[in-house]
Amino acid sequence: MWKLLRHDGRAEVSWFSLLFGPDGWGGLLLEGAVVTILLAVITVPFGFAGGLAVAVMKLSGRRPVRALCEAYTTFFRGIPDLLSLFIVYFGLQALIDRIGGALSPGVHLQLNAFAAGVIALSIIVSAYSSEVWISALQAVPRGQREAARALGLSPRVTFAVVILPQMLRIALPGLGNIWMVLLKDTSLISTLAAMDLLRAASEASRNTTRPLLFYGAAAAVYLAISIVSGIVQAGMERRLDRGHA
Amino acid sequence: MEMPSRESYPMPVDWLCTPEASLMNSTGWWGALALAALLATSAAAAKEWKMVRLGTDATYAPFESVDPSGRIVGFEIDYAMALCAKMKVTCTFQNQDWDGIIPALLAGKFDVIFSSMNITAERARKVLFSDMYYATTPVFAAAAGNASDDVSPAALEGKTIGTQSSTIHANYLETFYENSTIKLYPTQDEPNLDLASGRIDYVVGDSLVEADFIEKKGNGCCRVVARIKRIDEIHGPGVGAAFRPADAELKDMFNKAIAEADADGTFNRLQARYFKEDIRGK
Numbered sequence: 130m131w132k133l134l135r136h137d138g139r140a141e142v143s144w145f146s147l148l149f150g151p152d153g154w155g156g157l158l159l160e161g162a163v164v165t166i167l168l169a170v171i172t173v174p175f176g177f178a179g180g181l182a183v184a185v186m187k188l189s190g191r192r193p194v195r196a197l198c199e200a201y202t203t204f205f206r207g208i209p210d211l212l213s214l215f216i217v218y219f220g221l222q223a224l225i226d227r228i229g230g231a232l233s234p235g236v237h238l239q240l241n242a243f244a245a246g247v248i249a250l251s252i253i254v255s256a257y258s259s260e261v262w263i264s265a266l267q268a269v270p271r272g273q274r275e276a277a278r279a280l281g282l283s284p285r286v287t288f289a290v291v292i293l294p295q296m297l298r299i300a301l302p303g304l305g306n307i308w309m310v311l312l313k314d315t316s317l318i319s320t321l322a323a324m325d326l327l328r329a330a331s332e333a334s335r336n337t338t339r340p341l342l343f344y345g346a347a348a349a350v351y352l353a354i355s356i357v358s359g360i361v362q363a364g365m366e367r368r369l370d371r372g373h374a
Numbered sequence: 375m376e377m378p379s380r381e382s383y384p385m386p387v388d389w390l391c392t393p394e395a396s397l398m399n400s401t402g403w404w405g406a407l408a409l410a411a412l413l414a415t416s417a418a419a420a421k422e423w424k425m426v427r428l429g430t431d432a433t434y435a436p437f438e439s440v441d442p443s444g445r446i447v448g449f450e451i452d453y454a455m456a457l458c459a460k461m462k463v464t465c466t467f468q469n470q471d472w473d474g475i476i477p478a479l480l481a482g483k484f485d486v487i488f489s490s491m492n493i494t495a496e497r498a499r500k501v502l503f504s505d506m507y508y509a510t511t512p513v514f515a516a517a518a519g520n521a522s523d524d525v526s527p528a529a530l531e532g533k534t535i536g537t538q539s540s541t542i543h544a545n546y547l548e549t550f551y552e553n554s555t556i557k558l559y560p561t562q563d564e565p566n567l568d569l570a571s572g573r574i575d576y577v578v579g580d581s582l583v584e585a586d587f588i589e590k591k592g593n594g595c596c597r598v599v600a601r602i603k604r605i606d607e608i609h610g611p612g613v614g615a616a617f618r619p620a621d622a623e624l625k626d627m628f629n630k631a632i633a634e635a636d637a638d639g640t641f642n643r644l645q646a647r648y649f650k651e652d653i654r655g656k
Contacts, residue, residue, distance in 0.1 A: 157444045219474075222481045239482065322431075322469035324444055332440045335433060335563050338570075338591040 144342050147333075154333035154343065161329030162350050168246050168315045168325065169308070175247070176254025176311070177304060183255055184262035198259070205256035213253055214317050218245040242323035246315065254311055261303035265296040298369040305362040309355060326350055423624055426465045428454055429484035431472040433561040436586045436648050437490045440469070449648040453507070454488045454615075456640050457631040473540055473560060476500055480618060486628070487616035490580070492542045494610040501616040504628045507641075509612025509655030512543055512602040513581045515569060515588070518595060525576070525600040530554045533575040536565030542609045543578040549608060563587070570595035578602070582649060612655045 148155040187198045205213055222240050229238050240248075269292050277287040319328035330347035334340040430446060432438045438448040446467045458465035470478050472489070479487050479501060493503045514525045522529065531553040537543040539558035547556045559565050562579050566587045569577045577584065581601065588596050617625045635641045636654070645653055 152442050154442050157440075157442055160444060219477060219481055222483070226482060237482065241483075320471065321474075322471050324469075329444070332444075333442075335561075336435070336439065336442075336591075338567065338593070 142337075144339070147337055147339060147342060148346060154329070154337070155346075157324070157329045157333065158326065158343070158346060158350065161324055161326040161347075162354075164243070164324060165312075165315045165326040165351075166354065168243065168250070168318065169312050172247050172250040172254060172311060172315075173308065175251035176307075177258050179251060179255030180258030181262045183259035184266060187259065187263060188266060202256045202259055205253055210249075210253050210314050211317050211320065214245065214249040214321070217249040217252070218242065218321055221245070221248065242318050242321035245321065246318040246323065250311060250314060253314065254307060257307050257310070258304060261300050261307065262296070264303070265300035266292075268299045269295045294369070298366075298373070301362070301366055301369060305358075308358060308362075312354060312358065313351070423461075423463050423485075423627065426458065426461075426463045426486060426624070427484035428465055428467050428486045428488045429470040429475060429478060430467055430487070430489040431475055431561070432467075432469045433472070433563055434490055434583060435590070436582065438488075449644065450488055450490060452644050452647070453635070453641070456635055456644060457628060460631040460634050460640075461627050463627075471560065472538065476616070479616060482618075485617070485621065485624065490613050491616055492610050492612065493614040494542060494545075495607070497616065500619075502619050502622060502625050503614040503616055504625055505632050506612035506614050506655065507632050508645075508653045509604070510653050511581045511604065512546065512578060512609065513584055513598045514600045514602065515566075515577045515579065515584045515596050516575065516599045517569065517572065518597050520575075520597075520599065523599050527551050527553060530576065534573075535576040535578060536568055536574040537578045538562040538565065543580075545608050546602065546605070547578055566592070566596075582653070 147153055148158075183198050183202065186194050187202075190198065218240065222245075225238050225240065229236065273291055273295065274287060277291045282291070315325060316327040319325050319331070322328065324332075326347050330343040333343040337343070430438045430450065432440045432446045432448070434448075436448055437450045438446060441447045446469060451467060454467070455465060467488075468484055470483065470489075475487055475489060475491075476497065478484065487501070491497070493506060497503070516522075527550055530551060532555075534555040534557055535547055535551060536557040536559060537547060538561060541562075544556070544558055547554070557565065557568075557574055559568075562583055565574065565577045566579070566584070568574045570592055576599075577596075579587075581598065584596075584598055588594075588598070615625075615628050617628075636656075641654060642652075
């Protein structure tokens with residue numbers, strides 16, 4: 130194997146030791162990957178539950194409620210996700226300070242980049258997933274609900290055991306897509322200097338001037354996470370498809 | 375084709391007599407709980423400072439950068455920690471990109487900017503500055519093969535010059551090099567890398583940052599071709615720590631510590647670790 134030589138004749142540090150050596154950046158990349166996964170996993174329940182709530186309000190709420198929900202989804206689907214993050218990180222912080230300062234001076238609530246990321250991404254995912262939930266709600270035949278009612282099931286039980294399982298089956302592919310988008314959107318918090326996977330890779334490439342190596346490594350990790358999510362999603366779809374042709 | 379309006383859809387969700395109420399109550403409650411858990415509370419005592427959070431843009435070796443373990447390291451970090459020891463306060467550093475560093479300070483993300491920020495009149499309208507604690511010389515760097523040392527605006531007409539945006543260097547270029555193409559980047563590393571790869575002709579930056587880049591990362595790509603004489607209206611007297619206008623007492627604490635670090639040789643000891651030249655600029 131031939132050795133890469135620098136202009137000044139010194140041997141180039143190997144990619145292996147840059148990643149896994151004692152002064153290697155692999156550890157930081159791994160920590161970054163943990164931050165990325167945590168951010169996505171914590172955001173998902175809020176985002177999807179919020180989206181379902183918005184969907185229900187859009188379909189059954191009173192006119193002003195509906196209008197408000199429409200405005201909300203139009204706004205957050207229409208502006209860049211990065212801008213939503215900035216609105217939360219800088220804008221919401223200013224709002225918290227103003228309200229908090231009036232209510233209890235001395236106590237100071239501080240949104241860090243991660244918390245801002247969870248809030249902003251939840252808002253974005255809610256907006257996107259509400260459309261998926263709406264089509265899933267509408268796809269469950271009306272007769273299902275009427276039959277459940279005829280059996281004397283309460284509205285709440287009807288929703289939990291009759292409607293929701295059928296809805297999930299229809300919504301899952303769409304929600305899976307949104308999960309993939311969310312996974313990649315987590316990289317936006319790197320702009321707030323949070324040490325996620327992308328930021329760790331750019332720190333490493335900045336310090337070593339080896340962008341191809343470290344951005345490539347980050348791409349490999351993102352790809353691995355996506356592939357694993359795809360496998361999990363396929364398994365969930367298979368399970369929800371039981372009994373369907 | 376005209377889409378049906380939402381009102382004309384069948385209403386499949388009247389099975390929830392009070393749908394919003396039940397759903398919203400549960401998610402609203404969980405949301406509030408999560409919000410409370412996620413908001414990192416910082417007990418920033420208004421008057422008595424025990425904890426001071428410092429914000430820095432750690433992309434500026436050898437002054438502040440991130441090491442492979444993810445820690446922020448560099449001359450300014452060591453210096454700030456020495457000042458904090460003198461003030462008997464606990465200091466923490468957090469990373470903040472340069473272009474948002476003043477808004478982040480004003481929004482309370484941290485209490486002090488300690489990030490090689492030069493004291494300028496424009497910035498002093500928004501923030502409070504400590505006394506100057508170091509001053510260096512800005513320089514022009516060019517490709518190693520560029521034999522000319524002439525960096526007058528006439529000589530650089532039509533050339534592309536890169537530097538970090540929102541800096542004294544950017545102001546300097548915009549004031550004097552209007553016939554050159556000025557390219558502004560979020561960090562100083564990016565113009566340096568672009569110079570190394572031949573995308574731009576010149577970089578303006580801090581002499582020590584450029585020297586660090588050329589020696590450690592530049593791989594012999596480039597050389598410093600000229601030093602720039604500091605102009606007071608553009609470059610100011612040197613680098614200072616920046617505070618929110620309301621935190622004058624914190625500024626006074628830092629000024630006292632800066633004076634102590636000069637008097638007892640702390641500054642000289644620390645700068646000898648990093649630099650061959652004196653950067654105190656006094």
